[in-house]
Amino acid sequence: MMKKYILALDQGTTSSRAIVFDHDGQICSVAQKEFTQYFPKPGWVEHNPNEIWSSEASVIAEAISAIDINGLDIAAIGITNQRETTIVWDIDTEEPIYNAIVWQDRRTAEYCDKLKAQGLVDKIRQKTGLIIDAYFSGTKIKWILDNVPGARKRAEMGKLRFGNVDSWLIWRLTRGTAHVTDVTNASRTMLFNINTLQWDDDLLKLLDIPRSMMPEVKSSSEVMAHTKTTIFAHEVPIAGVAGDQQAALFGQMCTEPGSIKNTYGTGCFVMLNVGEKPVLSKNNLLTTVAWKIGDKVNYALEGSIYVGGSVVQWIRDGLGFIKSSSEIEELASTVPDSGGVYFVPALTGLAAPYWDPYARGLICGITRGTTRAHIARAALDGIAFQTYDIAQAMAKDMNAPLTELKVDGGASRNNLLMQFQANLLGINVVRPKITETTALGAAYLAGLAVGYWKDIDEVKSQWRVERTFEPEPENDTIKAAKAGWEDAVSRTLTKK
Ligand SMILES: Nc1ncnc2c1ncn2[C@@H]1O[C@H](COP(=O)(O)OP(=O)(O)O)[C@@H](O)[C@H]1O
Numbered sequence: 030m031m032k033k034y035i036l037a038l039d040q041g042t043t044s045s046r047a048i049v050f051d052h053d054g055q056i057c058s059v060a061q062k063e064f065t066q067y068f069p070k071p072g073w074v075e076h077n078p079n080e081i082w083s084s085e086a087s088v089i090a091e092a093i094s095a096i097d098i099n100g101l102d103i104a105a106i107g108i109t110n111q112r113e114t115t116i117v118w119d120i121d122t123e124e125p126i127y128n129a130i131v132w133q134d135r136r137t138a139e140y141c142d143k144l145k146a147q148g149l150v151d152k153i154r155q156k157t158g159l160i161i162d163a164y165f166s167g168t169k170i171k172w173i174l175d176n177v178p179g180a181r182k183r184a185e186m187g188k189l190r191f192g193n194v195d196s197w198l199i200w201r202l203t204r205g206t207a208h209v210t211d212v213t214n215a216s217r218t219m220l221f222n223i224n225t226l227q228w229d230d231d232l233l234k235l236l237d238i239p240r241s242m243m244p245e246v247k248s249s250s251e252v253m254a255h256t257k258t259t260i261f262a263h264e265v266p267i268a269g270v271a272g273d274q275q276a277a278l279f280g281q282m283c284t285e286p287g288s289i290k291n292t293y294g295t296g297c298f299v300m301l302n303v304g305e306k307p308v309l310s311k312n313n314l315l316t317t318v319a320w321k322i323g324d325k326v327n328y329a330l331e332g333s334i335y336v337g338g339s340v341v342q343w344i345r346d347g348l349g350f351i352k353s354s355s356e357i358e359e360l361a362s363t364v365p366d367s368g369g370v371y372f373v374p375a376l377t378g379l380a381a382p383y384w385d386p387y388a389r390g391l392i393c394g395i396t397r398g399t400t401r402a403h404i405a406r407a408a409l410d411g412i413a414f415q416t417y418d419i420a421q422a423m424a425k426d427m428n429a430p431l432t433e434l435k436v437d438g439g440a441s442r443n444n445l446l447m448q449f450q451a452n453l454l455g456i457n458v459v460r461p462k463i464t465e466t467t468a469l470g471a472a473y474l475a476g477l478a479v480g481y482w483k484d485i486d487e488v489k490s491q492w493r494v495e496r497t498f499e500p501e502p503e504n505d506t507i508k509a510a511k512a513g514w515e516d517a518v519s520r521t522l523t524k525k
């Protein structure tokens with residue numbers, strides 16, 4: 030008899046989640062747990078890898094026991110994860126040798142400046158599709174090897190392993206028997222050649238990282254290991270892995286070239302499917318692997334925004350204007366617009382298309398009439414304007430206008446934000462019924478690998494629209510707002 034469920038593990042920046050899906054792609058059970066964020070110095074962000082694992086293990090147990098199932102009922106596990114976050118562990122002690130250095134961490138920005146000064150920008154872009162930036166894993170691994178006492182020697186002895194969060198979870202789920210990753214996570218390390226789909230020896234040498242540390246790279250949809258942990262009592266195949274933004278692209282069923290999604294979570298990540306050949310951006314976007322299924326590779330253009338929904342958390346926790354993130358909509362709706370206030374949320378630098386790690390946030394245009402509501406509204410507008418900047422860059426790269434934007438993630442529930450987004454872009458913004466598209470994408474990748482679903486067409490038929498936001502015609506106010514935003518951004522940039 031066919032097993033009933035697929036279990037998706039969604040290990041995000043602020044919380045670990047486990048979601049059980051059934052054959053109709055419906056959610057049967059969800060468990061979620063937040064974990065500790067460490068900010069040891071300005072610009073540094075760390076997680077405890079053991080807490081990443083223990084929080085994920087506890088939500089798995091909670092999600093399956095809530096509906097009284099066990100490993101025998103689960104056809105496969107799909108894993109999706111915060112990307113780039115870097116963990117290095119020792120195979121003798123089985124323990125991490127340093128905290129996880131999180132994607133948001135900027136400690137290697139100066140080293141990246143040196144790489145740029147060596148004239149490596151084009152070479153690295155050609156090989157990896159990426160911009161040289163502290164965002165990616167490569168310079169974070171190097172930092173650990175250079176700064177943790179004894180690490181380099183252990184690495185040279187072949188005793189250390191590197192993994193993004195997917196590899197780390199698989200290592201723990203398999204009790205140290207599988208050291209693997211998938212192409213999408215690999216493509217965010219700045220060490221992976223997206224043309225050959227291999228680790229790049231030149232880049233490993235440049236950053237002085239022994240190849241023995243690197244995981245074996247699998248496709249995004251295949252049985253890559255079986256669980257050995259006691260959580261399930263029975264071995265369960267791990268059959269789908271993808272970085273969370275790529276999983277969301279798949280979960281949104283953006284499987285045709287030209288289809289595009291934005292996930293409004295802690296950050297925002299706009300992704301455009303460009304088909305089976307990589308397209309290198311001329312407008313400061315990233316080229317990345319969207320997924321590999323069987324022999325077929327799909328690529329995407331990505332615009333990464335470091336601060337999205339987290340600006341709302343700052344309005345909540347830093348300014349105390351609201352008690353919960355969702356209250357921002359009510360507060361911002363009490364004014365018709367931001368009253369000329371602009372909020373550039375460069376709280377941890379600016380990513381695409383500006384790539385200025387030293388830029389810092391700015392609120393400008395304040396008058397005696399400005400209230401909390403105007404600032405809240407300007408914060409939401411800032412999320413939409415950043416997305417607009419990326420959409421402009423994508424349209425230029427593709428030499429074609431964008432047609433519609435699919436949205437998901439926590440802040441996509443904000444109707445005011447979604448309507449303003451549609452107005453800025455001048456296209457429909459489409460929100461699906463299931464906004465847990467990241468987990469759904471990982472579930473689909475796993476289920477397809479084990480024959481739980483027949484093919485992509487079968488899963489595509491499950492995608493449903495919840496609401497479409499249609500753009501209002503562009504008027505002088507929107508035009509002026511775009512110009513005001515451009516001016517505000519230019520004031521935050523350190524490299525003019
Ligand atoms: N109604 C809302 N309006 C604006 N932002 C919101 C709303 N609800 C949640 N958020 C923001 O969305 C983010 C959480 O989204 P989620 O997709 O769970 O993020 P992540 O996966 O990055 O942890 C938080 O930063 C929160 O402030």
Ligand SMILES: O=P(O)(O)OC[C@H](O)CO
Binds near residue numbers: 042110111113132272
């Ligand atoms: O955990 P999220 O949803 O904020 O996503 C983080 C991204 O993968 C970082 O590149």
